[in-house]
Amino acid sequence: MAIYYASGYPALFSEATPLPQTSIADREYFRFHLRSVDNKLHIGNVVRSRISGNMVIPVSARLNNPDGSFRGVVMASIRLDYFRQVYDYYNLGDRDLMALMKADAKLVYIRPYSEALINRNISLSPLFTQLLTTTTSGAAIYRAAVDGRPRIFGYASLKNYPLVVTAGYDLQAVRQDWIADSIGYVLLNLVLLALLFLLGFIVMHHIRLNLRNQLELTRVHDQLTHVNRTLQGLALMDGLTGLANRRQLDWFMPRAMERAIKLRSPLTILLIDVDSFKAYNDTYGHLAGDECLRNVAECLKQLPLRHDDLLARYGGEEFMIVLTDKTQPEAHLIALQAARAVAELRMPHQASSVAEKVVTISIGMHWQPRVFAGISPMEFIDKADEALYQAKRRGKNQVWMSNMPPSQA
Incomplete structure (x- = not known):
C-alpha cells in the first residue's frame, strides 16, 4: 500500500x-x-x-x-500471481477458459495465462455487447473474443466492484464428453431393457390377466368420473341457458357477503325479469320462449363482469347478477347496459306493453355500501325484488334502485 x-x-x-x-x-x-x-x-x-x-x-x-x-x-x-494461484485451483480442460475483467471490458487476468492478453479490450465480445446489457449473470454460447473458439460460458457481474468473471467450457469438448457419457448410458439402458424383456417374457401370462382387469377397472373408473363431472355440472349449471343455476347462486351469495364484510366493500344485487314473458309464451309458444331466454342469457354474458361477480338464472324468466366491489354508479351503469343490450336485440314481442313491441327486461337493483354480519341473503334479494316490482309498475324496460327517490323515476 x-x-x-x-x-x-x-x-x-x-x-x-x-x-x-x-x-x-x-x-x-x-x-x-x-x-x-x-x-x-x-x-x-x-x-x-x-x-x-x-x-x-x-x-x-x-x-x-x-x-x-x-x-x-x-x-x-x-x-x-495471486489470481493465478486461485484460478489454478479450478479443474479446466486445455481449451477451457476463465477470465477476470473490468466493467470497461479490459482483461485483468485470464487462464490459460497470457501476458499479451492482459489489459486487452474485448468490448466487442457478445458478453459486453448483448448479455451484460440485459442481465448481470447467466449462461450463453458464443465465440470468445480472445481466440474465436465457441464455448459455453457462465458469467457474472460483481455487485460491489466493477468487475466481471466468466468461465467457458470448450463446446466441442463438451459435446465429445456428452457423447461419451451418452454411449455408456445407452449401453446400460440396452442391458436393462434386455433384462426387462426377459422378465416380461417370464411373467407375461400373469401380466396379461392383470392388464385385462386393470383396463376394465380403468374403463369403469373413467365412466364414473365422466358421469360424476357431468352430474356436478348439471347440479351447478342451468341446462337451458348455460348460466349458473339457483343451487350455485345459493352457494355463492353467503360467500360474497362474507367477503364484503371482511373487506368492508359494497355488494350489489341485480334482479332481472323478462317483461311480459307469459304473454310471449302464449303468443309464440314455449319453444320460442326457451330460445328467447337463451338469447337474453347470451346478451347478459357480454356484460363487463369481473371474475368474482356471478351471473345466474334465478328461476323461470328471472336472472340475477351479483356484483362485488362496485360503486353505486358503476353498478347502475351495468344494469342500464343490460337493459339497453336486451332491447337492442330487437326480438319481436307483439304482446308486450312497451311501445317498441320488442323483448325487454326490467331490473331491480339493491346496492349495499356496507354489509354487516347478521344480514341474510334473502334480505338482499327481497330489496332487489321490491325494486323490480317498482320497475314493472312504472312501465317496464327500466332499472329501479331500491333507494331511488320518486323524483328520479
Whole structure:
C-alpha cells in the first residue's frame, strides 16, 4: 500500500524503506483521480510495479484537501500471481477458459495465462455487447473474443466492484464428453431393457390377466368420473341457458357477503325479469320462449363482469347478477347496459306493453355500501325484488334502485 502526493511522488509506503523516489503521475489510475472528483474505489489497468517488478492490479481512491481540491492518491496493489494461484485451483480442460475483467471490458487476468492478453479490450465480445446489457449473470454460447473458439460460458457481474468473471467450457469438448457419457448410458439402458424383456417374457401370462382387469377397472373408473363431472355440472349449471343455476347462486351469495364484510366493500344485487314473458309464451309458444331466454342469457354474458361477480338464472324468466366491489354508479351503469343490450336485440314481442313491441327486461337493483354480519341473503334479494316490482309498475324496460327517490323515476 502507498499514499502519493498530488505531484505523484510517494508520501508513505508499506514496504520499501527508504521511500522510492519514483513518480506515478503517468499511471492510468493517477490520471483518473486527477480528473475525477469522485473518491470511490477505482480498479486500474494491470501494470508492472516499478518497485518490485511484479505485475499488479492497482486499487486506488482519491484524497482531497479540506476545500475539495486534489491532494493525492491512496493505492493498494494486488499481485497478479495471486489470481493465478486461485484460478489454478479450478479443474479446466486445455481449451477451457476463465477470465477476470473490468466493467470497461479490459482483461485483468485470464487462464490459460497470457501476458499479451492482459489489459486487452474485448468490448466487442457478445458478453459486453448483448448479455451484460440485459442481465448481470447467466449462461450463453458464443465465440470468445480472445481466440474465436465457441464455448459455453457462465458469467457474472460483481455487485460491489466493477468487475466481471466468466468461465467457458470448450463446446466441442463438451459435446465429445456428452457423447461419451451418452454411449455408456445407452449401453446400460440396452442391458436393462434386455433384462426387462426377459422378465416380461417370464411373467407375461400373469401380466396379461392383470392388464385385462386393470383396463376394465380403468374403463369403469373413467365412466364414473365422466358421469360424476357431468352430474356436478348439471347440479351447478342451468341446462337451458348455460348460466349458473339457483343451487350455485345459493352457494355463492353467503360467500360474497362474507367477503364484503371482511373487506368492508359494497355488494350489489341485480334482479332481472323478462317483461311480459307469459304473454310471449302464449303468443309464440314455449319453444320460442326457451330460445328467447337463451338469447337474453347470451346478451347478459357480454356484460363487463369481473371474475368474482356471478351471473345466474334465478328461476323461470328471472336472472340475477351479483356484483362485488362496485360503486353505486358503476353498478347502475351495468344494469342500464343490460337493459339497453336486451332491447337492442330487437326480438319481436307483439304482446308486450312497451311501445317498441320488442323483448325487454326490467331490473331491480339493491346496492349495499356496507354489509354487516347478521344480514341474510334473502334480505338482499327481497330489496332487489321490491325494486323490480317498482320497475314493472312504472312501465317496464327500466332499472329501479331500491333507494331511488320518486323524483328520479
